[in-house]
Amino acid sequence: MVENRILIVEDNPAISELLEMNFSVAGYRTDHCPDGEEALALLAEDGEFDLALVDIMLPGKDGFALLPFFKERGIPVIFLTAKDDVMSKVRGLKGGAEDYIVKPFEVLELLVRVEKVLGRTGRLQKILTVRDVEIFQESRTVMRGGEEIRLKPLEYDLLVLLARNKNVTFSRERLLREVWGDLYIGETRTVDVHIGQLRKKLGVPGLIQTIPKIGYRLEERG
């Protein structure tokens, strides 16, 4: 299985450590550069990144200046910055950034937005693997031990969301919003019903954990 690679360009070591930890726990591979010059050097050496998370205020070359280099290599950029003025946002998004996230950010939101950008740019992994379950995204099929598991579309979306963000706890509300969409007005009980169906069909004990009072998460390790 090939994981998505994310380049983090961030001068503050505390934040870059936080980001690296979160992305690696959620199943991404990360690289980190503390400033613009190093990021360029790294790009020249190995440009195979699926996404770049870039701070704007960087020593040396700032985030806006780095943007063209990433675009040149077709790497989508998400700005992650403390600058929350409208001008910077406009400049960032007009310059071709895929998203603009203001610090302080919510980790879960960051993960979901990164995934959305990856999906939009067609860089998501084609095959997701959790334990012995394989998800083929192109054909929207799920296999376990050589047998296909037949899932309804919503069950499938739910599984993909959880599998993309392994070890991340989603609240029922969040799941409802991400899978059913913003316009869906329903009860969180719906989520419980679908999770129950999914568990039954997959038949892997302990794969989807219920986190009391919060929601659900998919755990890679048993």
Next chain:
Amino acid sequence: MKLYQKIMALIFGILTGCGLFCGWLLGTNYEKRQMLRAAEAEVRSFESARYAVEWMYQTEPGAGGTAGEGGFRRLMERMFRQKLFDGCIWIAGGEVLCDSSLYAVSWEGNWREEGRFQETEWVLEQGGGEYWVVIGSALPWLGEDNYLFSVQEVTEVHRETAEFVRQFTLIWFLFVAAASLLGAAAAKLVLKPMGILMRAAGEISRGNYGVRAKVGRRDEIGRLAAAFNLMAEQVESRVRELTLAGEEKERLLGSLAHEMRTPMTVVLGYSDTLLNMKLGEREQRQAIRGIYEQAGYLQRLSAKLMELTALHQNESISMEAQSMEAVLEQVVPMAESRWPDRRFCLETEQDFTLCGDRDLLVSLFVNLLDNGAEASAPGQEIRVTVREEEVLIRDSGKGMTEEALRKICEPFYRAEKSGKEGIGLGLAICEQIVCLHRGKLRFESRAGEGTTVTVSF
């Protein structure tokens, strides 16, 4: 009521009052004196008439008999008829013997019983707006109960006095009116700069602090205007100061909010992760350590900020005479223990004493030596020189660019790649301390050639 109107009314009132009183006093006195003079003149002519009567009586042959009889009486009647004794009345034994006056004798009153008019006497009578002098005297050589009276009208005297008073009053009122008008005009002229002052004060109260009152005078009003202008200047500079301080505070607050964002992001991010993700032992420890470190940073930030605001408030600072060399002799060992692999060298060309707070000065130089040590490589020397009213701190470290030089004293500015420990308030605090000691902090630096910090008091 405007001030000049008040002044006018006051002048008018005072002068009118004075005029009425003086006029009354003058008129009364004048009338009395005139009456007296008129009466005296009448008395003199009465005396000569009386003497003529006496003389005629003495020289009239065949007279000498009882009064009012015989030839003397006829002589007197003749005399009276021929107006020799104008306005005279001869009374004897209770009846009028001769009368050349225009008036009838009233027998009211008992002047005969009271024994009046034994000597020549005069009284002033008045009635119906007319005045008379009545002069009377006994004629003892004619026997008892013989009196000669003279009644003379003196209304003219009174009228003249009244005319005098009337003219005086008229002239006085004209004078008072003129004086009031002139006084009001003068007051208006004197008070004209007040309008200028008032307009200037109005402008200032509307926030137009640059306005000054232009009054080209040297009198009290001129001095008032000068004092007003001085006040306006003070207000202006104070307002400017306050505005600047407010702006600085706002900037500090803005950068503080910005500065807190990163540690907050980390703390929130890690706690979010701890709450919502399944983490291994190692990652959990990393998250907790991250939170701990950033909370520590926030704590240091708030401590430094407290230090800075305390310096702004100038509280608990004790200014005492300090020997600069002694202060630095305390500081250098502290720096040496913090940076064992750097060399510190203190040289004194000329020691000087300074009125200052020892703790603050120590903290100032510890900070500056720290910066020097951080910029230098191990083994390099940091040289501290005490000169006349100056302390130089020289390092031969990596130096700074011109842009960095401009920004180093701004709160929260940090040199690139400086240790993550730094808050970025050190030099801002140093500058505040130097400012408190009425000194100046100067930096000279070139990238790669080291930095010289000059603290001059």
